[in-house]
Amino acid sequence: xxxxxxxxxxxxxxxxxxxxxxxxxxxxxxxxxxxxxxxxxxxxxxxxxxxxxxxxxxxxxxxxxxxxxxxxxxxxxxxxxxxxxxxxxxxxxxxxxxxxxxxxxxxxxxxxxxxxxxxx
Amino acid sequence: xxxxxxxxxxxxxxxxxxxxxxxxxxxxxxxxxxxxxxxxxxxxxxxxxxxxxxxxxxxxxxxxxxxxxxxxxxxxxxxxxxxxxxxxxxxxxxxxxxxxxxxxxxxxxx
Numbered sequence: 001x002x003x004x005x006x007x008x009x010x011x012x013x014x015x016x017x018x019x020x021x022x023x024x025x026x027x028x029x030x031x032x033x034x035x036x037x038x039x040x041x042x043x044x045x046x047x048x049x050x051x052x053x054x055x056x057x058x059x060x061x062x063x064x065x066x067x068x069x070x071x072x073x074x075x076x077x078x079x080x081x082x083x084x085x086x087x088x089x090x091x092x093x094x095x096x097x098x099x100x101x102x103x104x105x106x107x108x109x110x111x112x113x114x115x116x117x118x119x120x
Numbered sequence: 121x122x123x124x125x126x127x128x129x130x131x132x133x134x135x136x137x138x139x140x141x142x143x144x145x146x147x148x149x150x151x152x153x154x155x156x157x158x159x160x161x162x163x164x165x166x167x168x169x170x171x172x173x174x175x176x177x178x179x180x181x182x183x184x185x186x187x188x189x190x191x192x193x194x195x196x197x198x199x200x201x202x203x204x205x206x207x208x209x210x211x212x213x214x215x216x217x218x219x220x221x222x223x224x225x226x227x228x229x230x
Contacts, residue, residue, distance in 0.1 A: 039219075046123070047157075047165070047208055049219035062218050096164060104212035105171055106155035110164035 002027040004097050006114035013120050017085040022097030022111060023078070030055045030075045035100040037107060038071060038082045040093040048093075052100055053080055087118045124149065124209050126222035133230045136199050140225045142192040142209030148220055152212040154192030156185055159206040159224070168194070168207075196227075204229045 008020035022036070029036060037052040051061040053071045061069050065084070073080040084091060095114050098107040125143040132138045142154055156168040168179055172187040185194045192211075196203055209222040 046223045047210070047221040049221070060217070063216065098165075101170065104152045105174075106167055106210065107157075107165070108167045108170075108176060110166075112164055 002109045004109060004111035006095060006097050006111045008114055010115055011117050011119065012087055014088055014118055016087055017083055018087055018116055020082045020095055020114060022080050029073065029078045029080065033102060036080050037098050037100045038095060039098055040095045042093045089118050092116065092118045123220050124211065124222035126209060126225045129226045131228040131230055132199050134199055137195065137197045138199060138227055140194045140207050142222050144190050144211055146190055147215040148211035148213040149187065149192050150190040151214050154187055155210040156194050157208045157210065159208060199229045201229055203227060
């Protein structure tokens with residue numbers, strides 16, 4: 001059974017860079033049938049798509065975050081990562097990694113989520 | 121960017137039927153179709169339907185979904201306590217090139 005697990009710091013200072021990793025087990029990240037994404041939930045608000053990566057390294061980012069986001073993949077470790085720079089308190093959220101089906105069919109498997117607080 | 125529109129809350133009695141709506145436009149719901157997610161706080165979201173009305177394996181048949189034009193609907197019959205959750209719709213917006221989400225509907229089972 002596919003499992004995704006986010007790892008990273010729970011507390012980051014303003015203006016610094018957030019780095020999160022999603023470790024994938026029970027399935028290969030190199031499967032050409034899926035994309036691998038990051039989604040966040042801001043406090044008291046809904047979900048916001050951050051971006052997606054294919055195992056080849058091709059990425060797609062939310063235009064509202066594109067200037068600050070980098071998603072990368074390490075197929076040898078079966079994991080992928082998110083970097084978000086120039087953090088502010090508005091980036092405080094629960095960050096999820098999730099597997100996305102091709103052809104815009106949606107996200108079928110999610111990690112447990114990682115709460116990230118931006119505060120000095 | 122513009123998101124999808126969902127009612128903030130719906131309350132129904134046990135064993136009743138709830139219908140949740142999601143309004144988009146011709147670039148998202150009306151184009152690529154809607155995805156429905158169920159979210160119990162403290163747990164990861166769960167995919168309920170994709171491409172409007174396709175149910176992944178393991179999803180209860182008490183749940184059904186449909187789309188008419190730019191509006192998607194999720195119907196839950198015979199409401200149970202475990203159905204109490206937040207429900208999100210989502211769709212790929214082909215003009216904005218972004219996944220858009222609704223604000224979520226909190227379903228309360230009385």
